[in-house]
Amino acid sequence: MIEYNSKKLETPQIPELFNAVDHFGGISLFSSQTDDDREYTGINPIIILTEEQLQYGYEKQTISDPMKALDKLISAHSYLPEELSILGYLSYDFKDRLEEKGLYERRTQGIFPDLYFAIFEHYIISGRNENKAEIYTLEFPFDYKSVALNLFPFSKTPEEKISRYKGTSMNKKQHMKGVSQTVKYIREGDIYQANITRAIYGETEFSPVENAVNLYYSNRIAYGVFACIPGGHVISTSPELFFKTEAGHITASPIKGTIMRGNSHYKDDKNREELLQSEKDIAELAMIVDLLRNDLSLVSIPGTVKVPQFPILMTLENVFHLYADVKGELIPGKGTGEILKQIFPGGSITGCPKIRSCQIIDEIERVPRGIYTGSFGKIGFNGDSIFNIMIRSLFQSENTIIFNVGGGITLLSDGEEEYEETIHKGANIWKAIRMENIQEEQYYTEE
Secondary structure (H helix, E strand, O other), X not given: OOEEEEEEEOOOOHHHHHHHHHHHOEEEEEEEOXXXXXXXXXXXXXXXXXXXXXXXXXXXXXXXXXXXXXXXXXHHXXXXXXXXXXXXXXXXXXXXXXXXXXXXXXXXXXXXOOEEEEEEEEEEEEEOOOOEEEEEEEEOOOOOOOOOOOOOOOOOOOOOOOEEEEXXXXXXXXXXXXXXXXXXXXXXXXXXXXXXXXXEEEEEOOOHHHHHHHHHOOOOEEEEEEEEEOOEEEEEEEOOEEEEEEOOEEEEOOEEEEEEOOOOHHHHHHHHHHHHOOHHHHHHHHHHHHHHHHHHHOOEOOOOOEOOOOOEEEEOOOEEEEEOOEEEEEOOOOOHHHHHHHHOOOHHHOEEOHHHHHHHHHHHOOOOOOOOOOEEEEEEOOOOEEEEOOOOEEEEEOOEEEEEEEEXXXXXXXXXXXXXXXXXXXXXXXXXXXXXXXXXXXXXXXX
């Protein structure tokens, strides 16, 4: 059995917390500028689950079904405190391994593992609004590399730094053609909606911790991530919940519908009302809510899936969004691995119907998505879980950076407007990492 001890400590500063993750390896899940400013951080991974193996310290075991292995890993450690969790993610590209063979082309980005979950030596659980924190240290009954955790100060270098633009997977002309192709599929009856995205590439002079700190303070973030994992660093400022389970219930919160914030109170109010009255955005959200109702019905007791309110307005630093909550009562005994297998990837970043939309996305988008639009989260040893949708996310490998932008395409979509929306959605990252001005991406720097 795994032994553990815990003690209280002063709430670490965000740069110190991220610096420890970077130095020792680990994952931090956080929120920022919300009513629940919490961090849940695992440092020094000891038990690691990837697609093909389960590692206990230095020992590695080959596995055939990582989702079953995930549920077994949770149940095998249910004696641990409910405050502790397995942390990790599924990449979007892992979707083909969750469906019957032949539905999707096998794709992988090749930078990060497509599946990664871990149990850590140290857990720091902090509540920033409550100004309290606790650290748990685990002792494992096998050989492993232990680290003496310390939270040392992080010093940001004073010199001015920038990030340089290195291109995009789809330029404006190519993206507009992709929108056109998607609308054609809608007209022909293949789909009702699909989410089309493009990748932006760059090089940065900032360290991963510097980029993470800048992004932490850049926006209202509900489901943020800073991770140092094989392949590099992941920084997410996601506002979107994929799903959470608690006390036998499941909730999904798809986001659809976006408009820029105004630069005055009048313009802000006008834009908010325009979004709330938008026929296109309301219809798009309704389609995805219906898709999520169907998905949740696969894991919920019949007749229990409900939508309490529709739509709900979300206010962020530079945009307004529409979203809704879809709720259900879980079928008893459903493990998180099984839930992920049945409802992943999230419908808000694929389309409707999901399988055909994913096939069209693979056809139109020029590169694999990797972790982008996958899901990062935690699974408590009591079975409760919470997973985000990996949007508004930056991926850094040494000095190379990638982030992605996109949006839902419907019958009413206009190619020019959809391209402009991708620019608006990436504005926060663009500004936080001080990306140089590029004419084709000019809206990033416009007020």
